[in-house]
Amino acid sequence: MDRREFLKLFSVTVAGFALFGCREGVFGPSVKAAKKTPAFADFENEVRLALSKMKPAMELVRIPMPSALKTPGASTENRFGMAIDLDACDGCGKCVLACIQENNIPLSGRAQAARGQFMHWIEMCGGVPAMCFHCGDAPCEKVCPTGAANHTPDGVSAMMYKRCTGSRFCGANCPVGARKFNFEDPVDSGRSLQFNSDVPVRTKGVMEKxxxxxxxLQDDRHDFKALHPGEHWRGRGVTTACAAACPKNAIIFGNWLDEKSLLVLAAKDRVLYAPKAVASLDPSIVYMGERR
Known part of the structure; x- marks a missing residue:
């Protein structure tokens, strides 16, 4: 074989590896290893671990039933929230797992999980669930430099992930530590699984809650307006993943401004409580205690 033929054969061989050598099953395993994907059992195990490292109970104080928001542009018809029945909840943690599946919440890093620090949006505190309380006067939103943390007219303290620059000011200003920060990319680290295609998987450097x-809510609003043009949407056909998963019906979702809402009907004869840390901030999520 002369030099010219050798170079030609060498070039063809290199080109072949470039085209096919990195494909699984052609010349053996891929040169670039596939990203690790967690199993559903990993999330179940992490919820059990979180329950074993449960946070202490929060100090609760009495509050009135939430009313219309006082912020400019707020809806006079809708203010969504939840009530958690202290008498019914048994701390099973099914709400935590349902929230993970609905919102594609990633597994926590091993070091964080060992310290009891989880990415879960719902945490068990003293045997009852706690999450962002969607305060009407939310301190987290006031310090966000980009407007990523904002309030909808319907009372939801929302996050615009594309705007979040990861300053973490909102997390530092939350009285109950309800916001979680992605210190590393959940997909690249193999901690994320997209259960729900309707919800984006967050990236490194983003706050979530x-x-x-x-x-x-958005899907129900669009469907209602298409089927009932001209009528007022009140969100009566919606519930949250955590409320739907609760076997004791201890979590009730609804509209605080709708007298026909299941939330109002359940809460009107009960004493309502909120964590002392957010009681003065007009929370939309409350706890129900004894009957009046």
Whole structure:
């Protein structure tokens, strides 16, 4: 074989590896290893671990039933929220797992999980669930430099992930530490699994928290307006993933401004409480205690 033929054969061989050598099953395993994908059992195990490292109970104080928001542009018909029945909740944690699946919440890093620091939007505190309380006077939103943390007219303290620059000012200003920060990319680190295609998987450097399953509210609003043009939408056909998963019906979602809402009907004869840290901030999520 002369030099010219050798170079030709060498070039063809290199080109072949470039085209096919990195493909699984052609010349053996891929040169670039596939990203690790967690199994559903990993999320179940992490919820059990979180329950074993449960946070202490929060100090609760009595509050009145939430009313219309006082912020400019707020709706006079809708203010969505939840009530958690202290008498019914048994701390099973099914709400935590349902929230993970609905909102594609990633597994926590091993070091963080060992310290009891989880990415979960719902955490068990003293045997009852706690999450972002969607305060009407939300301190987290006031310090966000980009407007990523904002309030919808319907009372949801929302996050615009594309705007979030990861300053973490909102997390530092939350009285109950409800916001979670992605210190590393959940997909690249193999900690993320997209259970729900309707919800984006967040990236490194983004804050996240309970959204009151905003995607469900948006879908119901669009469907209602298409089927009932000219009528006022009140969100009566919506519930959150955590409320739907609760076997004791201890979590009730609804509209605080709708007298026909299941939330109002359940809460009107009960004493309502909120964590002392957010009681003065007009929370939309409350706890129900004894009957009046």
């Amino acid at each position: 309970c959204s009151l399953c905003l995607q469900r």
